[in-house]
Structures are given as C-alpha cells and as structure tokens.
Amino acid sequence: MLSDTMIALDSSEPRQVLAAAWDAFDVARRVADTITWEAGADELQALAAAQSCAAGRALLPLPESGRPVDTPIVEAGPEGLDPWIDLLHQVDASLARLSDGQSTEARGALVEAAGHAAAGAVALASVRRR
Incomplete structure (x- = not known):
C-alpha cells in the first residue's frame, strides 16, 4: 500500500495525486490515532498529527474509486513512524507541485x-521521542 501511494503521489495525473494524498492523509490519521495512548507517547502530538491529517483530507475531493486501506501495524520505537512521516512529507511536496498552474481557489486549497x-x-515525528 505504502509504495503504491508514494508512486501515485509522483504521478503527472492530478486525479491520481489527489486520490493518493487523500488516502495518505486517511491512513496517517489512523496511525496517529492508533499510537495516541501508547505508554511514553506524547498524546498531544499524536492528536495534533491526527487533526492535521483530518484537516488536510477534508480539503481534498473524495477519491473516485478504490477502497480505504487497512490500518497498518506500526513498528515500535521512533523509527517505526518514519514511513508515515516520510509519506506526509511527500504529500506536502506533491500537493505543492500540483498547486502550480491552478486557479487561485484550487491553489489555495492545495497549499493549505x-x-x-x-x-x-512534524507532530507525528514528536510523538515518540528519539
């Protein structure tokens, strides 16, 4: 799932990028929710990460096809969050790239x-201290 989403985020097809970003926000939100109450986790940062993902997803159109991916098992330790942190960084870069050449309204939503x-x-990286 993760590799397919990352590949789709690099697509030149805007619909594919938007669907992949929506999916990435959705799964990263569920990852943050899953680890919120772990012993030693910073629950406020986990909640902030989940909230950011939900807010970002709400700005994007629903994917036209596909189904939600299962909530993944998150590996222990700070490095267990690295794939999801990297995914959110890629969403950031892909949406910023996609915003170029868009109408003012669309550009604003994509940048947001x-x-x-x-x-x-950033919040997800702070949940489990290194």
Whole structure:
C-alpha cells in the first residue's frame, strides 16, 4: 500500500495525486490515532498529527474509486513512524507541485492541504521521542 501511494503521489495525473494524498492523509490519521495512548507517547502530538491529517483530507475531493486501506501495524520505537512521516512529507511536496498552474481557489486549497501534511509530519515525528 505504502509504495503504491508514494508512486501515485509522483504521478503527472492530478486525479491520481489527489486520490493518493487523500488516502495518505486517511491512513496517517489512523496511525496517529492508533499510537495516541501508547505508554511514553506524547498524546498531544499524536492528536495534533491526527487533526492535521483530518484537516488536510477534508480539503481534498473524495477519491473516485478504490477502497480505504487497512490500518497498518506500526513498528515500535521512533523509527517505526518514519514511513508515515516520510509519506506526509511527500504529500506536502506533491500537493505543492500540483498547486502550480491552478486557479487561485484550487491553489489555495492545495497549499493549505500541503501545510497540513507538513504540520502532521512534524507532530507525528514528536510523538515518540528519539
């Protein structure tokens, strides 16, 4: 799932990028929700990550096809979150790239969603201290 989403985020087809970003926000939100109450986790940062992902997803259109991916098992330790942090950074970059050449309204929504991806990545990186 993760590799397919990352490949789709690099697509030149806007619909594919938007669907992949929506899916990435959705799964990263569920990852953040899953780890919120772990012993030693910073629950406020986990909640902030989940909130950022939900806010970013809300700015994007629903995917036209496909089904939600299962909530993944998150590996232990800070490095267990690295794939999801990297995914959110890629969402940020992909939405920023996609925003170029869009109408003012579309550009604004994409830039805002990209900002939520960046904020979610930062918050998620803070959940499990290194």
